[in-house]
Amino acid sequence: MYRKTLTAILAAGLAVSSGILPAEAGNNAPNEQSDHAFDNKVIKKVDSENMYEHIEVLAQQPREAGTDGEWQGVQYIKEQFESYGYETEIQPFEFNKGFERGTSSISLNSEEFSGDVHTFTGSVNSEAEAPLVYVGLASEEEVDEEVDGKIALIERGQIPFYNKIQNVLDKGAVGVIMFNGEGNTGNQFGTAYEGQDIPAVAITREGGLELVERLAAEDVIATVSVEGAGYITGTSHNVIAKKAPHPNKDNGQIVMVGAHHDSVSAGPGANDDASGVAAVLELARVMANIPTDTELRFATYGAEEKGLVGSYHYAGSLSDEEADNIVGHFQLDMVGSRDAGELIMFTPDGEKNLVTDYGSAAGARVSETVPYGQLGRSDHVPFFERGIPAALFIHAPLEPWYHGPEDTIDKISKEKLQDVGEIVGAAVYQIARPDTPALENANVAPGPVEYDFDDRPL
Ligand SMILES: [Zn+2]
Structure with a gap:
């Protein structure tokens, strides 16, 4: 989670609407029994113990962008993706590390x-x-x-x-x-x-x-x-892992799940954002062998704390065609603190979109309907600015350890990791599974839910 408020994003005023949901939620209230069966393939496999272990490794030291700590994290993440069978790429980019006066x-x-x-x-x-x-x-x-x-x-x-x-x-x-x-x-x-x-x-x-x-x-x-005088440039890296859809069922669409692997220099960033990275890795593991009709793309970004530099670099590197094909970007930032508030989905313009629609519906099936709110300050912003439906999943208000030396593994809640992993996993799988053209097909899939705007402070 980046500290500086990005008012420019609001000024850009891009409108994103989901476009695939019926205007009324109707009487598609989720049915416990069948909906759990619908989601089981993913949520039964999500294991917070795995996420906790990733955080333990990643949060041994700060991972400030451009440092050896970040690079070690990048290599660990790449190894994990590859061990699940993903085609994985490390994308280097430059950022302003400081200013020599x-x-x-x-x-x-x-x-x-x-x-x-x-x-x-x-x-x-x-x-x-x-x-x-x-x-x-x-x-x-x-x-x-x-x-x-x-x-x-x-x-x-x-x-x-x-x-x-x-x-x-x-x-x-x-x-x-x-x-x-x-x-x-x-x-x-x-x-x-x-x-x-x-x-x-x-x-x-x-x-x-x-x-x-x-x-x-x-x-x-x-x-x-x-x-x-002059800026000193540093090099940071994004890690991108892809899984192609089933060749006979490819609908040409891509769904993305992201987190940022860099931390601030002040602390080891167990929650900010090793927790999000751990959830991304766990969802990649769970979905590695499930056939989908949609390409799955898991990403961890560098230099988020320097101003969303890695995600801007990655979103900027997409061709227009590729950006058009990305149906949603789920950003997980700070998703495991025992001392933070409840889960919320933030969009830069405070409007619902496809990601929040699926997220709220999955939340209703897994635990609780997730509300939405308005906030930039994380890696969902560059995707939103490219016209891609995107939302930030985070617990708010934030914990007191935010950006400090005490953002350590002992403050991590396995229950919260489990809950977010299941919700995002269920939402992503509903998009990617071959038998669901969309949420509105209630015969095959659980329907949408009504969910509220929450003007919650961070
Ligand atoms: Zn942060």
Whole structure:
């Protein structure tokens, strides 16, 4: 589970609708007896002991993207998939591992600035020499043509760094010196974004206020210089395992089940997300020898915690035809904590889709109807953005150990693993088994259920 809220996804506003369910759930209330028989082929084989053992191996150490810990996890996952007979691929990709700040400096009327100068994350390497002009908080209203060809002195606060830099850049500024906002100490802050190609540096609030005063009294020619800065790239990996459908029954469709294998650096990520990986592996094992009319594709992604980098890479590598053929992506992230809340299915737009329809119906058969809600922040997002029905299965609210050193195996509940494994297994199998064209065929398959939107916080 990635921490930063991805508001951009909501802004994209893509609509996904399931399209295969009848408008009314009708009287297809699940029948315990026959429905269990329908699901037994999968759910009777799902064994939380196996999942627990995977977590034990994976959560021996942190698996931060690009580290040896992640690579060991990747190899373990690949070995497991291969031992079940899957055609397995490791897909490498690059991500921004960090930012090397290099050296930055300011001079004022040819004298070196006495305070500490901090390079903005993402600042370009360059030097600008020009008159210094104070533009307050650099809101659109405050910035005018006066800044053209000059270096902008900006106060931190109220609007994002991105907007501040963009507002002065749009009016022709050649450099940025930003001082800290009210109540903030130090000068370790600031991010410049791609395309904002002027040197950008941060100084303390005291240093900045002195400069504001000085500018009121005299003209200042400033030099801002950033040298030796740049992103450091790391390599992370996705693991993709495929099983072809029965050759005589191939309907051309693909169903995907995913999790992320990387963790944060702070802890071993037993629940986040070794639990999801363990469920993916167990479902792959259970379904390895069951004939299906749909291709099964199991994936574990890297660098989820760095901003969903692995899943964006994988979703971006799909051809349009392949993306069209993927009927659903089930994302399992944090599915085993004894200290978290109940199971919920999140979609980025807060709308139901094919995955939530099947998930809720399977939940009703296995244990309880699963509600849905709205959230991005995991690997379902890039698939959703490609128009693929996708949902995140997670327990909410989150446990207190989230992203900490105590996200360890002793907090894992085998009951929760079992429940999620059975529900997702039953849902995926209902899509993939050869005798079910769709949920609405109630003669062959259990029908849909009514399920509710739950505005539950994480
Ligand atoms: Zn996380």
